[in-house]
Amino acid sequence: MPPPPPGSRPAAPPVRSRVEDALRRAIAEGEFAPGSRLVEADLVARFDAGRSHVRLAIDALAAEGLVERVPNRGARVRVVSTEEAVAITECRMALEALIAGKAAERVTDAEAGRLRAQLGAMRDALAAGDLLGYSALIQELHGLLHAAARQPVAAGLVDRLQAQLVRHQFRLSLRPGRPQVSLAELGELVDAVTGRDPGRAAAAATAHFASVIDALAASTGSPGGTP
Template identity: 60%
Template structure:
Protein backbone atom coordinates (compact mmCIF):
# COMPACT_ATOMS: atom_id res chain seq x y z
CA UNK A 1 0.00 0.00 0.00
CA UNK A 2 1.53 3.28 -1.09
CA UNK A 3 1.83 6.18 1.34
CA UNK A 4 0.33 9.48 0.25
CA UNK A 5 2.92 12.23 -0.15
CA UNK A 6 3.01 14.95 2.47
CA UNK A 7 1.36 18.17 1.39
CA UNK A 8 0.77 21.71 2.60
CA UNK A 9 3.00 23.44 5.14
CA UNK A 10 4.30 20.13 6.52
CA UNK A 11 5.30 18.90 3.07
CA UNK A 12 7.00 22.20 2.26
CA UNK A 13 8.94 22.03 5.53
CA UNK A 14 10.11 18.48 4.77
CA UNK A 15 11.16 19.50 1.26
CA UNK A 16 13.01 22.58 2.51
CA UNK A 17 14.96 20.61 5.12
CA UNK A 18 15.85 17.91 2.61
CA UNK A 19 16.93 20.44 -0.02
CA UNK A 20 19.07 22.38 2.46
CA UNK A 21 20.79 19.17 3.57
CA UNK A 22 21.44 18.12 -0.03
CA UNK A 23 22.84 21.55 -0.88
CA UNK A 24 25.14 21.45 2.15
CA UNK A 25 26.61 18.04 1.42
CA UNK A 26 26.89 18.55 -2.33
CA UNK A 27 24.26 15.97 -3.27
CA UNK A 28 22.80 18.89 -5.20
CA UNK A 29 25.67 20.65 -6.94
CA UNK A 30 25.90 24.25 -8.18
CA UNK A 31 24.26 24.54 -11.60
CA UNK A 32 22.29 21.30 -11.21
CA UNK A 33 18.72 21.27 -12.51
CA UNK A 34 16.04 20.73 -9.90
CA UNK A 35 13.23 18.58 -11.30
CA UNK A 36 10.10 18.88 -9.17
CA UNK A 37 8.75 15.40 -9.93
CA UNK A 38 12.06 13.71 -9.06
CA UNK A 39 12.51 15.69 -5.85
CA UNK A 40 8.91 15.04 -4.79
CA UNK A 41 9.38 11.30 -5.25
CA UNK A 42 12.70 11.33 -3.37
CA UNK A 43 11.38 13.29 -0.39
CA UNK A 44 7.89 11.78 -0.16
CA UNK A 45 6.11 15.09 -0.64
CA UNK A 46 3.82 16.58 -3.25
CA UNK A 47 5.11 18.51 -6.25
CA UNK A 48 3.35 21.57 -4.87
CA UNK A 49 5.39 21.25 -1.68
CA UNK A 50 8.62 21.02 -3.67
CA UNK A 51 7.58 24.01 -5.77
CA UNK A 52 6.88 26.08 -2.63
CA UNK A 53 10.23 25.07 -1.12
CA UNK A 54 12.06 26.03 -4.31
CA UNK A 55 10.32 29.41 -4.29
CA UNK A 56 11.55 29.98 -0.74
CA UNK A 57 15.09 29.03 -1.72
CA UNK A 58 14.89 31.27 -4.79
CA UNK A 59 13.91 34.18 -2.53
CA UNK A 60 17.01 33.45 -0.44
CA UNK A 61 19.24 33.46 -3.53
CA UNK A 62 20.10 29.75 -3.25
CA UNK A 63 18.06 28.61 -6.25
CA UNK A 64 17.40 30.40 -9.52
CA UNK A 65 14.27 29.89 -11.57
CA UNK A 66 14.70 29.91 -15.34
CA UNK A 67 11.68 30.83 -17.49
CA UNK A 68 10.24 27.74 -19.19
CA UNK A 69 13.10 25.58 -17.88
CA UNK A 70 12.35 25.14 -14.19
CA UNK A 71 14.92 25.72 -11.46
CA UNK A 72 18.56 25.00 -10.76
CA UNK A 73 21.04 25.46 -7.94
CA UNK A 74 22.51 28.93 -8.24
CA UNK A 75 26.26 29.10 -8.82
CA UNK A 76 27.92 31.39 -6.28
CA UNK A 77 31.41 32.42 -7.36
CA UNK A 78 34.30 32.80 -4.95
CA UNK A 79 34.18 36.56 -5.57
CA UNK A 80 30.53 36.67 -4.55
CA UNK A 81 31.20 34.45 -1.54
CA UNK A 82 33.89 36.91 -0.43
CA UNK A 83 31.50 39.86 -0.85
CA UNK A 84 28.84 38.04 1.16
CA UNK A 85 31.37 37.22 3.88
CA UNK A 86 32.38 40.89 4.07
CA UNK A 87 28.75 41.69 4.87
CA UNK A 88 28.63 38.83 7.36
CA UNK A 89 31.68 40.27 9.10
CA UNK A 90 29.78 43.41 10.10
CA UNK A 91 26.64 41.58 11.14
CA UNK A 92 28.42 38.76 13.00
CA UNK A 93 30.46 41.34 14.89
CA UNK A 94 27.26 43.12 15.91
CA UNK A 95 25.67 39.88 17.07
CA UNK A 96 28.73 38.86 19.06
CA UNK A 97 28.78 42.24 20.80
CA UNK A 98 25.07 42.06 21.59
CA UNK A 99 25.45 38.48 22.84
CA UNK A 100 28.20 39.62 25.21
CA UNK A 101 25.85 42.26 26.60
CA UNK A 102 22.91 39.90 27.07
CA UNK A 103 24.12 36.39 27.92
CA UNK A 104 23.13 34.74 31.16
CA UNK A 105 25.16 32.15 33.04
CA UNK A 106 23.36 29.21 31.42
CA UNK A 107 24.06 30.55 27.92
CA UNK A 108 27.71 31.11 28.79
CA UNK A 109 27.91 27.48 29.94
CA UNK A 110 26.34 26.34 26.65
CA UNK A 111 28.86 28.31 24.57
CA UNK A 112 31.77 27.14 26.71
CA UNK A 113 30.71 23.49 26.32
CA UNK A 114 30.42 23.96 22.57
CA UNK A 115 33.91 25.44 22.49
CA UNK A 116 35.15 22.31 24.24
CA UNK A 117 33.43 20.12 21.63
CA UNK A 118 35.21 22.08 18.90
CA UNK A 119 38.51 21.35 20.66
CA UNK A 120 37.64 17.66 20.80
CA UNK A 121 36.70 17.60 17.11
CA UNK A 122 40.10 19.03 16.15
CA UNK A 123 41.91 16.63 18.46
CA UNK A 124 39.99 13.71 16.95
CA UNK A 125 40.60 14.90 13.38
CA UNK A 126 36.84 15.00 12.67
CA UNK A 127 36.20 17.91 10.27
CA UNK A 128 32.56 16.94 9.65
CA UNK A 129 31.68 17.17 13.35
CA UNK A 130 33.75 20.34 13.57
CA UNK A 131 31.78 21.88 10.71
CA UNK A 132 28.48 21.03 12.41
CA UNK A 133 29.58 22.46 15.75
CA UNK A 134 30.98 25.52 13.97
CA UNK A 135 27.56 26.23 12.45
CA UNK A 136 25.91 25.65 15.82
CA UNK A 137 28.24 28.14 17.51
CA UNK A 138 27.44 30.86 14.99
CA UNK A 139 23.72 30.06 15.30
CA UNK A 140 23.80 30.33 19.09
CA UNK A 141 25.67 33.63 19.04
CA UNK A 142 22.98 35.01 16.73
CA UNK A 143 20.24 33.62 18.97
CA UNK A 144 21.77 34.92 22.19
CA UNK A 145 22.31 38.35 20.65
CA UNK A 146 18.57 39.02 20.45
CA UNK A 147 19.30 41.04 17.30
CA UNK A 148 16.51 39.68 15.13
CA UNK A 149 17.13 41.95 12.14
CA UNK A 150 20.81 41.00 11.91
CA UNK A 151 19.92 37.35 12.45
CA UNK A 152 17.44 37.39 9.56
CA UNK A 153 19.97 39.02 7.25
CA UNK A 154 22.66 36.52 8.25
CA UNK A 155 20.35 33.58 7.64
CA UNK A 156 19.80 34.79 4.08
CA UNK A 157 23.49 35.47 3.47
CA UNK A 158 24.62 32.15 4.93
CA UNK A 159 22.11 30.21 2.85
CA UNK A 160 23.79 31.46 -0.32
CA UNK A 161 27.29 30.33 0.62
CA UNK A 162 26.59 27.21 2.68
CA UNK A 163 28.44 24.99 0.19
CA UNK A 164 31.52 27.25 0.24
CA UNK A 165 31.47 27.13 4.05
CA UNK A 166 31.17 23.35 4.13
CA UNK A 167 34.02 22.83 1.67
CA UNK A 168 36.20 25.30 3.56
CA UNK A 169 35.56 23.51 6.86
CA UNK A 170 36.73 20.24 5.30
CA UNK A 171 39.94 21.72 3.88
CA UNK A 172 43.03 20.17 5.42
CA UNK A 173 44.33 22.28 8.29
CA UNK A 174 41.44 24.72 8.32
CA UNK A 175 39.87 23.61 11.63
CA UNK A 176 43.23 24.08 13.36
CA UNK A 177 43.30 27.67 12.07
CA UNK A 178 39.73 28.56 12.94
CA UNK A 179 39.58 26.84 16.35
CA UNK A 180 41.41 29.59 18.27
CA UNK A 181 39.31 32.19 16.40
CA UNK A 182 36.09 30.52 17.56
CA UNK A 183 37.39 30.10 21.10
CA UNK A 184 38.28 33.81 21.20
CA UNK A 185 34.64 34.64 20.37
CA UNK A 186 33.38 32.30 23.09
CA UNK A 187 35.80 33.65 25.68
CA UNK A 188 34.98 37.30 24.96
CA UNK A 189 31.25 36.64 25.21
CA UNK A 190 31.80 34.65 28.42
CA UNK A 191 33.67 37.66 29.86
CA UNK A 192 30.73 39.81 28.76
CA UNK A 193 33.11 42.08 26.84
CA UNK A 194 31.18 43.41 23.80
CA UNK A 195 34.13 45.18 22.18
CA UNK A 196 36.36 42.12 22.41
CA UNK A 197 33.56 39.87 21.14
CA UNK A 198 33.02 42.08 18.12
CA UNK A 199 36.76 42.19 17.36
CA UNK A 200 37.02 38.40 17.66
CA UNK A 201 34.05 37.82 15.35
CA UNK A 202 35.39 40.23 12.77
CA UNK A 203 38.88 38.72 12.96
CA UNK A 204 37.42 35.28 12.34
CA UNK A 205 35.57 36.46 9.23
CA UNK A 206 38.72 38.19 7.94
CA UNK A 207 40.40 34.80 8.22
CA UNK A 208 37.51 33.14 6.38
CA UNK A 209 37.83 35.65 3.53
CA UNK A 210 41.56 34.97 3.25
CA UNK A 211 40.88 31.23 3.16
CA UNK A 212 38.18 31.60 0.49
CA UNK A 213 40.65 33.46 -1.69
CA UNK A 214 43.31 30.76 -1.42
CA UNK A 215 43.53 28.11 -4.15
CA UNK A 216 41.53 25.03 -3.13
CA UNK A 217 44.71 22.95 -3.03
CA UNK A 218 46.78 25.71 -1.44
Protein backbone atom coordinates in the same frame (compact mmCIF):
# COMPACT_ATOMS: atom_id res chain seq x y z
CA MET B 1 -5.98 38.12 20.71
CA PRO B 2 -6.88 35.76 23.58
CA PRO B 3 -4.39 33.00 24.45
CA PRO B 4 -5.08 29.53 23.05
CA PRO B 5 -7.03 27.24 25.35
CA PRO B 6 -4.95 24.93 27.57
CA GLY B 7 -3.81 21.80 25.81
CA SER B 8 -4.34 23.20 22.33
CA ARG B 9 -1.62 22.70 19.72
CA PRO B 10 -0.03 25.58 17.79
CA ALA B 11 -1.22 25.85 14.22
CA ALA B 12 0.93 24.01 11.70
CA PRO B 13 2.86 26.26 9.28
CA PRO B 14 1.38 26.65 5.80
CA VAL B 15 2.46 23.90 3.42
CA ARG B 16 4.46 26.25 1.21
CA SER B 17 6.36 27.63 4.21
CA ARG B 18 7.09 24.11 5.42
CA VAL B 19 8.42 23.07 2.02
CA GLU B 20 10.40 26.29 1.65
CA ASP B 21 12.06 25.90 5.06
CA ALA B 22 12.83 22.22 4.49
CA LEU B 23 14.31 22.82 1.04
CA ARG B 24 16.38 25.76 2.28
CA ARG B 25 17.74 23.60 5.10
CA ALA B 26 18.53 20.73 2.71
CA ILE B 27 20.50 23.09 0.47
CA ALA B 28 22.29 24.66 3.45
CA GLU B 29 23.29 21.22 4.73
CA GLY B 30 24.64 20.18 1.34
CA GLU B 31 22.02 17.57 0.46
CA PHE B 32 21.58 19.32 -2.88
CA ALA B 33 24.97 20.24 -4.33
CA PRO B 34 25.50 23.52 -6.21
CA GLY B 35 24.41 23.04 -9.80
CA SER B 36 22.18 20.05 -9.06
CA ARG B 37 18.70 20.01 -10.56
CA LEU B 38 15.62 20.34 -8.38
CA VAL B 39 13.11 17.97 -9.96
CA GLU B 40 9.60 19.02 -8.97
CA ALA B 41 8.22 15.47 -8.98
CA ASP B 42 10.98 14.33 -6.61
CA LEU B 43 10.36 17.26 -4.27
CA VAL B 44 6.62 16.62 -4.27
CA ALA B 45 7.29 13.07 -3.08
CA ARG B 46 10.00 14.07 -0.62
CA PHE B 47 8.00 16.78 1.12
CA ASP B 48 4.56 15.23 0.67
CA ALA B 49 3.25 18.46 -0.86
CA GLY B 50 1.41 19.56 -3.97
CA ARG B 51 3.29 20.65 -7.07
CA SER B 52 2.03 24.22 -6.70
CA HIS B 53 3.47 24.44 -3.18
CA VAL B 54 6.81 23.13 -4.41
CA ARG B 55 6.88 25.65 -7.25
CA LEU B 56 6.12 28.53 -4.87
CA ALA B 57 8.87 27.35 -2.52
CA ILE B 58 11.35 27.21 -5.39
CA ASP B 59 10.32 30.71 -6.47
CA ALA B 60 10.91 31.99 -2.92
CA LEU B 61 14.38 30.46 -2.78
CA ALA B 62 15.16 31.84 -6.23
CA ALA B 63 14.35 35.30 -4.88
CA GLU B 64 16.88 34.65 -2.08
CA GLY B 65 19.58 33.64 -4.56
CA LEU B 66 19.73 30.00 -3.48
CA VAL B 67 18.07 28.61 -6.60
CA GLU B 68 17.93 29.65 -10.24
CA ARG B 69 15.51 28.73 -13.00
CA VAL B 70 17.12 27.78 -16.29
CA PRO B 71 14.96 28.16 -19.43
CA ASN B 72 13.75 24.79 -20.71
CA ARG B 73 15.71 22.96 -17.98
CA GLY B 74 13.88 23.74 -14.76
CA ALA B 75 15.37 24.81 -11.45
CA ARG B 76 18.78 24.06 -9.96
CA VAL B 77 20.82 25.05 -6.93
CA ARG B 78 22.74 28.17 -7.88
CA VAL B 79 26.52 27.94 -8.12
CA VAL B 80 28.21 30.71 -6.12
CA SER B 81 31.61 31.85 -7.40
CA THR B 82 34.47 32.55 -5.02
CA GLU B 83 34.19 36.25 -5.77
CA GLU B 84 30.52 36.24 -4.83
CA ALA B 85 31.27 34.12 -1.75
CA VAL B 86 33.68 36.83 -0.63
CA ALA B 87 31.04 39.53 -1.11
CA ILE B 88 28.45 37.47 0.77
CA THR B 89 30.88 36.89 3.62
CA GLU B 90 31.66 40.59 3.86
CA CYS B 91 27.96 41.17 4.49
CA ARG B 92 27.84 38.30 6.96
CA MET B 93 30.86 39.72 8.80
CA ALA B 94 28.98 42.92 9.62
CA LEU B 95 25.95 40.97 10.84
CA GLU B 96 28.00 38.55 12.92
CA ALA B 97 29.81 41.44 14.62
CA LEU B 98 26.43 42.87 15.61
CA ILE B 99 25.29 39.46 16.85
CA ALA B 100 28.49 38.91 18.84
CA GLY B 101 28.15 42.27 20.57
CA LYS B 102 24.52 41.59 21.46
CA ALA B 103 25.40 38.11 22.70
CA ALA B 104 28.03 39.57 25.02
CA GLU B 105 25.43 41.97 26.40
CA ARG B 106 22.67 39.39 26.85
CA VAL B 107 24.28 35.99 27.43
CA THR B 108 23.04 34.12 30.49
CA ASP B 109 25.21 31.99 32.75
CA ALA B 110 23.64 28.85 31.29
CA GLU B 111 24.28 30.01 27.72
CA ALA B 112 27.87 30.89 28.60
CA GLY B 113 28.35 27.37 29.90
CA ARG B 114 26.98 25.88 26.68
CA LEU B 115 29.30 28.06 24.60
CA ARG B 116 32.35 26.91 26.58
CA ALA B 117 31.24 23.28 26.31
CA GLN B 118 30.78 23.65 22.56
CA LEU B 119 34.29 25.06 22.22
CA GLY B 120 35.58 22.07 24.16
CA ALA B 121 33.78 19.70 21.81
CA MET B 122 35.35 21.50 18.86
CA ARG B 123 38.82 21.04 20.37
CA ASP B 124 38.13 17.34 20.88
CA ALA B 125 36.90 16.87 17.30
CA LEU B 126 39.96 18.61 15.90
CA ALA B 127 42.31 16.58 18.10
CA ALA B 128 40.64 13.42 16.80
CA GLY B 129 41.06 14.55 13.19
CA ASP B 130 37.30 14.71 12.64
CA LEU B 131 37.23 17.66 10.27
CA LEU B 132 33.66 17.16 9.10
CA GLY B 133 32.47 16.89 12.69
CA TYR B 134 34.47 19.99 13.57
CA SER B 135 32.83 21.91 10.73
CA ALA B 136 29.37 20.88 11.94
CA LEU B 137 30.25 21.96 15.49
CA ILE B 138 31.23 25.40 14.19
CA GLN B 139 27.76 25.82 12.73
CA GLU B 140 26.24 24.76 16.05
CA LEU B 141 28.45 27.29 17.85
CA HIS B 142 27.13 30.09 15.65
CA GLY B 143 23.60 28.90 16.42
CA LEU B 144 24.33 29.19 20.15
CA LEU B 145 25.73 32.68 19.66
CA HIS B 146 22.67 33.70 17.66
CA ALA B 147 20.38 32.39 20.39
CA ALA B 148 22.30 34.28 23.08
CA ALA B 149 22.12 37.51 21.07
CA ARG B 150 18.33 37.51 20.86
CA GLN B 151 18.53 39.40 17.57
CA PRO B 152 16.33 37.28 15.29
CA VAL B 153 16.39 39.69 12.35
CA ALA B 154 20.18 39.60 12.07
CA ALA B 155 20.24 35.84 12.68
CA GLY B 156 17.66 35.27 9.94
CA LEU B 157 19.68 37.31 7.46
CA VAL B 158 22.81 35.34 8.33
CA ASP B 159 20.98 32.05 7.78
CA ARG B 160 19.98 33.13 4.29
CA LEU B 161 23.51 34.22 3.43
CA GLN B 162 25.03 31.12 4.99
CA ALA B 163 22.97 28.74 2.88
CA GLN B 164 24.75 29.99 -0.26
CA LEU B 165 28.23 29.17 1.00
CA VAL B 166 28.10 25.43 1.69
CA ARG B 167 30.56 24.38 -1.02
CA HIS B 168 33.12 27.03 -0.05
CA GLN B 169 32.91 26.25 3.66
CA PHE B 170 33.43 22.56 2.96
CA ARG B 171 36.58 23.33 0.96
CA LEU B 172 37.91 25.52 3.76
CA SER B 173 37.26 22.88 6.41
CA LEU B 174 39.61 20.52 4.55
CA ARG B 175 42.36 23.06 3.91
CA PRO B 176 45.54 22.15 5.84
CA GLY B 177 46.01 24.35 8.90
CA ARG B 178 42.75 26.24 8.50
CA PRO B 179 40.80 24.44 11.27
CA GLN B 180 43.52 25.26 13.81
CA VAL B 181 43.35 28.93 12.83
CA SER B 182 39.57 29.05 13.09
CA LEU B 183 39.62 27.30 16.48
CA ALA B 184 41.88 30.00 17.92
CA GLU B 185 39.71 32.75 16.42
CA LEU B 186 36.47 31.25 17.67
CA GLY B 187 38.04 30.65 21.08
CA GLU B 188 38.71 34.38 21.33
CA LEU B 189 35.11 35.07 20.29
CA VAL B 190 33.69 32.74 22.93
CA ASP B 191 35.98 34.21 25.60
CA ALA B 192 34.79 37.71 24.73
CA VAL B 193 31.11 36.78 24.74
CA THR B 194 31.27 34.78 27.97
CA GLY B 195 33.34 37.59 29.47
CA ARG B 196 30.48 39.94 28.57
CA ASP B 197 32.69 42.35 26.62
CA PRO B 198 30.62 43.56 23.62
CA GLY B 199 33.38 45.55 21.96
CA ARG B 200 35.88 42.72 22.17
CA ALA B 201 33.26 40.24 20.97
CA ALA B 202 32.38 42.32 17.90
CA ALA B 203 36.08 42.74 17.10
CA ALA B 204 36.67 38.99 17.46
CA ALA B 205 33.80 38.19 15.10
CA THR B 206 35.10 40.71 12.57
CA ALA B 207 38.61 39.27 12.79
CA HIS B 208 37.35 35.71 12.31
CA PHE B 209 35.31 36.46 9.22
CA ALA B 210 38.04 38.65 7.76
CA SER B 211 40.34 35.64 8.14
CA VAL B 212 37.80 33.43 6.38
CA ILE B 213 37.61 35.93 3.54
CA ASP B 214 41.38 35.90 3.16
CA ALA B 215 41.43 32.09 3.16
CA LEU B 216 38.75 31.84 0.50
CA ALA B 217 40.44 34.41 -1.69
CA ALA B 218 43.78 32.64 -1.30
CA SER B 219 42.19 29.39 -2.44
CA THR B 220 41.81 30.85 -5.92
CA GLY B 221 44.66 33.32 -5.87
CA SER B 222 42.29 36.29 -6.16
CA PRO B 223 42.55 39.35 -3.92
CA GLY B 224 39.99 39.92 -1.23
CA GLY B 225 38.42 37.91 1.59
CA THR B 226 35.56 35.44 2.63
CA PRO B 227 33.25 33.94 5.46
